Amino acid sequence: MDRTDEFSLMKKVRTGDTKAFRELVRPYEQRAFSTALAILGSQPLAEEAVQRVFVETYRTLKRKDIRAFRTWLDDRIACSVLDAAGKQLRQEMLTDADSVLPGHSDLLRSVMTLELPYRIVMALMYCQQLTIPQIASLLNVEEGEVRSRLYHARMKLLQGSCPLPA
Structure with a gap:
């Protein structure tokens, strides 16, 4: 979807068009x-976090247009999920990943067992x-810290003999 289509749909949302x-x-x-599922490790928590984002998005669009919608939405999703993760910091919950993301269940289960910063x-x-x-920028850390966490997460996944994403 291009920006013109997004802007047109946002204008319709502002008038109350829920289909738009x-x-x-x-x-x-x-x-x-x-x-959300990869970070939170729980289907109900993931659904709740995403639903919160979409409710917030609808309310925001009723008040104003957003220039870079995808970027704005990505940021809202990440913030919502990180907030939920902070609340669930010590809970490690696994879900039936086969029904949620067929073909990726082993990887998803492995990622969900990582410590929260790596996850x-x-x-x-x-x-x-x-x-x-x-x-x-989102996590308010240096890029080197992100690279380090990614490296350590991958190493932990490799030690568990889990296939890494391409």
Whole structure:
């Protein structure tokens, strides 16, 4: 979807068109959920975090237009998931990943067993497809710290004989 289409849909949302909102966010739903699930390790928590983002997005669009919608939405998704992760810092919950992300269940289970800092960077990099500078900015850490966490996460996954994402 190009920016012109997004802007047109945002204008319709501002008038209360819920179908336009659905069309606007549909391309981002699966990626948002995958990111949330990878970080939180729980399908219900992931669904709740994503739902919170979309409610916030709808309310925001009713008040104003957003210039770079995808970038803004990616940031909101990451912030919502990180907030939920902070609340669940000590809970390591596994879900039935086969029903949620067929074909990726072993990788997802392995990522969910990582410590939270590693889980977060892996999810933001591979599920949310953010760049290292974007992750560093979002987490308020140096890019070198992000690279280090990614490296250590990959090493932990390799030690567990889990296939890494390409």
